[in-house]
Amino acid sequence: MIKKKNIKKRTFGTFNRPRISVFRSNKAIYAQIIDDNSGKTLVSSSSREKVFGGKNGTKIELSNEVGKLLGERAKMLKIQKVVFDRGKYLYHGRIKSLAEGIREMGLDL
Numbered sequence: 001m002i003k004k005k006n007i008k009k010r011t012f013g014t015f016n017r018p019r020i021s022v023f024r025s026n027k028a029i030y031a032q033i034i035d036d037n038s039g040k041t042l043v044s045s046s047s048r049e050k051v052f053g054g055k056n057g058t059k060i061e062l063s064n065e066v067g068k069l070l071g072e073r074a075k076m077l078k079i080q081k082v083v084f085d086r087g088k089y090l091y092h093g094r095i096k097s098l099a100e101g102i103r104e105m106g107l108d109l
Contacts, residue, residue, distance in 0.1 A: 018042055019083045020070070020102070020109075022095060029063050029094055031070050033082060042077060045070035063094040067101020074107055081108045 013019025013036040023030040032044035047062045051069065055062065074082070082102075089095045099109060 013037075013083050013085075017081045017083055018079060019085050021085050022087055022089065022098060024089055024094055029059070029066055029098060031066060031098060033070070033074055033079065042079070043070060043073040045073060060094055060097045063097040064101040064104075067098040067103075068105055070098075071102045071105025071107050074102075075105060079107065084109045 013034050015035055015037055018033045018035045021032050021034055028047045030044070030046040030048075033042045034040070035042055045066050047059075047066050049069075052062060052065065055065070084099060084102075086095050091099070103109060
């Protein structure tokens with residue numbers, strides 16, 4: 001919990017550069033783009049969506065696809081730059097794969 005609070009102190013999303021918040025469970029990964037000034041979620045994506053219902057592959061490959069989907073949705077809202085809030089998770093594995101998928105869609109982390 002302390003690690004999460006220390007990271008949260010340093011990451012803050014604005015209207016021009018919103019924050020990407022990540023949650024990872026044992027089975028799924030969730031990501032959302034948040035404007036902290038207004039306290040609203042602008043865009044979200046998760047591996048539990050129907051788009052990924054029949055996909056086979058590893059959790060890392062699925063995380064990359066979730067990142068790409070989130071990047072596409074952010075592009076529709078004309079979001080170019082974001083702050084990446086990894087939360088309490090280390091930047092490797094599924095979290096890293098999600099970030100790479102977001103970058104592949106042209107967002108600047």
